[in-house]
Amino acid sequence: MSFTEGKTVRKRPKYLQIIDYIKEKIGNGEWPIGSKIPSQRTLAKHFEVNRSTVITALEELTADGLIEGRMGKGTVVINNTWTLLAKNSSPDWDQYVNSGIQQPSRRIVQEINTSESNPELIQLSKGELSNEIFPLAVMKDIMGKVSQNIEAFGYEEPKGYLPLREALSGYLRTIGIQASPSSILIVSGALQALQLISMGLLQRGSTVFLDQPSYLYSLHVFQSAGMNLTGLPMDKEGLLPNHIHMTKGERGRAILYTNPCFHNPTGILMSERRREEILTASEKNQLPIIEDDIYRELWIDNIPPAPIKTMDKNGHVLYLGSLSKTLSPGLRIGWMVGPEPVIERLSDIKMQTDYGSSSLSQRVAAEWLISGEYQQHLDYVRHQLKMRRRHVTIALETYMKNAAQWSIPEGGFFIWLKIIPSISMKLLYKKALAKGILLNLGSIYAQEKGNYIRLSYAYASLEDLQKGIYELGLIIGELASR
Incomplete structure (x- = not known):
């Protein structure tokens, strides 16, 4: 449960401020019945009081029949200010929340995600x-230029704004990838590409081979879709493909995910030799590859080896890129390159989920690439x-x-x-x-x-x-x- 609103400035005693705050949250339906309220420590920190003050407030709310302490669950909402008088109870949202398909992030990941918005840390x-x-001045200029030339726009075509895909086709050629605009799909960041792959190309029970450690373990994008993660060891050159062992049942039901450039979290840069070995192993096992290359342009010492995708002549590799790490995560612009039938399939699923990435963001991204400002x-x-x-x-x-x-x-x-x-x-x-x-x-x-x-x-x-x-x-x- 989020707890990020600003502190309420009142002259009332602090424990009454806490009571008012919690009652307002419950009464407005923001904290429905069955939901867990923030911990005593969190409330004490938020209102800048001792925990004893928080306990006093919670005891009064408990006496009013609004909250209740439960073993192993903390303090939960058991009534609200209007259902105390109503004959019909509200739905058990806690049951719905716990039965959703998408698995929640681990508690520590949720805490980190919340804490990352705290400017004091x-x-x-x-x-x-x-x-x-962040290039604020240039971004303002580019947005101004886009706004001056803007016309009425609605939903883009399923694969994304054509001028942006054309610009990306040209950009990809500079790193050795030959991709026509028709084989490029614009996505709302590389994470959405992974979600689309999990929905459109894999079935429940599929195996996702990946580097271990890996950023993917901090997400549940594949696990929530009923897939199994199988970690592969790494050395200083990257993922070790000779550890890929597929059963007969996994053929056609598995995919390999790797992050070859400045790997998250280890920072390893995969060697050219290792990239060749991975592609060879992929072709031998008929195992598709997701090449997540979102950090590629963040090289410091030397230009990295060419992407695995540049060696792919048989359509084994789905290549992911993004502006989130190099320019701005707020634009929510990424791309996927792959065989046209795959891109067609995933673009259809994307239209079913969000009807396309932001038209405005796509135009801004296109201008960054076309103008030369991005380089x-x-x-x-x-x-x-x-x-x-x-x-x-x-x-x-x-x-x-x-x-x-x-x-x-x-x-x-x-x-x-x-x-x-x-x-x-x-x-x-x-x-x-x-x-x-x-x-x-x-x-x-x-x-x-x-x-x-x-x-x-x-x-x-x-x-x-x-x-x-x-x-x-x-x-x-x-x-x-x-």
Whole structure:
């Protein structure tokens, strides 16, 4: 349940403010019967009071018959201000929520997603570019240009705005991918592409082979569709394809997902040789590949090896790209490249789900590509990431040399930290959060061995990056000395 509204400023005693707040939420139907209210700690923090004040408020609401503490569930709403007098009860929304097909995110992932909107925290977890890097002036110019030339527009054709697909066709040629506009589908970010694949190409019980660790483990896009994730080990060159072992029943019911450029969360850049080996294994096993290449343009030292898709002559690879990591996640513009029958199928499903990505965002994205501003912006982004990576590397050497091990990534957003002392990672997470530092633990990504943290150097300010790493070093030292 979200709890992000601003604090109410009143002269009434704090415990009465809490009562009014909760009653308003319940009375408006925002917190229906069966829903769990925020914890005492969260309420105390929100209203800047001691937990005893919160307890006083909750006791009065309990006496009024509105809430009830339940073992293992926390405090839940059992009535509202009008059903206390009504003869008919409201629907049991809790039953509906728990029976939905889409699995909820893990609790820690939900907490991180909520905390990432808190500007007071040092965001060492956030996988997006800093606001300081956002090209605000150019974006205003491009939006102004688009608005001056705009005409009445409605739903786009199923595959997306044609000028954008034409511009992407030209852009993809620069990285070696030959794709006509008819084999490109515009999606609302690469995540939607994965959702469309899960709905349109795979059946329940299918197997998704993937890197382990992987960002996909922090989502439930495939699991919610009834599919099984099978993790494959990695080395410094990327996913190891010789670990793909398919049963007879899996043929035609499996797909391989990999993130070859500046892998999330490890930052590994897959070698050219490994890309060739993966495609060979794919063709041998008749195993389609999802190549998630959203970090490709974030190279710092050298241009990465060509995408797997460039070697694909038989239509084995579905190639994903996006503007979310390089330009703006708010545009919600990504793309998928694949065989035309597949793109036709998935474009039909996309029309069934949202009738197409934003027409305005697609026009803005097209102008970025056509004008040449996108390539200039990428040059600036790479320069900024190089400076940030150096800044963080110095901070790690200064404050974490004896606490962690790491490799310097050749691009992307992330440094994969292995914590050397044997400490509780959950306790590390909690203590860091109490110090105003948000972390992503390796366990989120199914890192089963060792203690790992995914550290992002892309979002927080340089000052916050140094402060966060300094504090992290102190916390690890404290925990290790116990």
